[in-house]
Amino acid sequence: MDAAADVSTSTKEAKESESSIDLLVIVLDTNPSQRIVRQNPQNLTQILEAMIAFGNAHLMQKAQNKLAVISCSHHASNFLYPLPGRQVEVRQIDGQYEVFSQVEKTIKQQLGNILMNAPRLSAPCESLLAGSIGRALCYISRLQRNTPPGIKMHSRVLVLTGSNECSSQYMTFMNVFFTAQKLGIVIDTCSLENPVSLLQQGCDITSGQFLKVTQLDGLLQYLLWVFLPSPQMRHKLVLPPPPKVDYRASCFCHRELIDIGYVCSVCLSVFCKYSPICTTCHTVFKAPAALPPKGKKKKKTEK
Ligand SMILES: [Zn+2]
Numbered sequence: 626m627d628a629a630a631d632v633s634t635s636t637k638e639a640k641e642s643e644s645s646i647d648l649l650v651i652v653l654d655t656n657p658s659q660r661i662v663r664q665n666p667q668n669l670t671q672i673l674e675a676m677i678a679f680g681n682a683h684l685m686q687k688a689q690n691k692l693a694v695i696s697c698s699h700h701a702s703n704f705l706y707p708l709p710g711r712q713v714e715v716r717q718i719d720g721q722y723e724v725f726s727q728v729e730k731t732i733k734q735q736l737g738n739i740l741m742n743a744p745r746l747s748a749p750c751e752s753l754l755a756g757s758i759g760r761a762l763c764y765i766s767r768l769q770r771n772t773p774p775g776i777k778m779h780s781r782v783l784v785l786t787g788s789n790e791c792s793s794q795y796m797t798f799m800n801v802f803f804t805a806q807k808l809g810i811v812i813d814t815c816s817l818e819n820p821v822s823l824l825q826q827g828c829d830i831t832s833g834q835f836l837k838v839t840q841l842d843g844l845l846q847y848l849l850w851v852f853l854p855s856p857q858m859r860h861k862l863v864l865p866p867p868p869k870v871d872y873r874a875s876c877f878c879h880r881e882l883i884d885i886g887y888v889c890s891v892c893l894s895v896f897c898k899y900s901p902i903c904t905t906c907h908t909v910f911k912a913p914a915a916l917p918p919k920g921k922k923k924k925k926t927e928k
């Protein structure tokens with residue numbers, strides 16, 4: 626009886642997977658001020674190669690699968706693949722599926738153009754990760770709207786970054802994460818730097834997977850092992866346990882992550898210092914009769 630039930634569920638799953646599209650959007654951080662790129666610019670090439678091989682592995686799993694790649698830097702985020710309208714000319718290579726060479730050529734050519742035309746950096750600058758994830762969500766929702774009826778589309782976003790804390794984009798990040806959660810889009814993160822707590826929060830909110838890769842040489846293996854299986858399959862696999870998520874919020878006044886702060890009772894803005902007027906919604910507060918001595922109640926985080 627059990628075996629029969631197993632067979633019927635597996636055929637059901639197989640049928641379901643045939644009529645569904647898996648869309649993977651990769652957000653690749655190409656910011657030259659990432660530590661890993663500053664150490665050795667060659668590392669970016671290695672990350673790019675691993676990312677292309679991973680994207681092609683996703684396309685290889687099923688003919689209906691779709692891939693999109695967005696690059697994200699300190700000044701802009703751009704689509705690397707697919708490009709609207711025109712296609713890059715690709716010469717047929719014997720024995721290789723044309724789509725794979727198409728993906729590789731398009732991404733490399735496009736990224737080359739972007740890096741050549743990028744403004745010079747005088748000081749390290751944050752990557753616009755939150756904006757790029759937002760762009761990925763817009764793209765996903767557009768494709769979802771155009772999906773023919775009867776076909777289900779499972780979408781997810783993979784962020785591949787070596788950037789450190791980006792607390793100045795706190796609000797954008799939170800908006801993006803809760804939108805993704807509402808749309809049922811999983812956000813995964815593969816981090817090449819010290820855990821980025823905001824991205825950890827995003828993975829936790831959207832039930833995605835967070836992984837910190839310490840060895841760049843094994844990047845492709847890690848990507849294939851942890852991020853290739855679709856989120857629906859993951860409960861059947863033994864994956865790295867989720868990290869303990871640091872749920873600190875960043876204050877609206879200095880954009881720094883804080884443990885304890887003041888919260889506006891009207892708009893829920895967070896501040897590290899007491900102020901009589903909320904700078905977000907302009908509500909005026911009565912000063913408490915006896916304000917607790919400064920320094921005792923508030924606690925700033927030390928980096
Ligand atoms: Zn502050």
Ligand SMILES: [Zn+2]
Binds near residue numbers: 891894905907
């Ligand atoms: Zn307020």
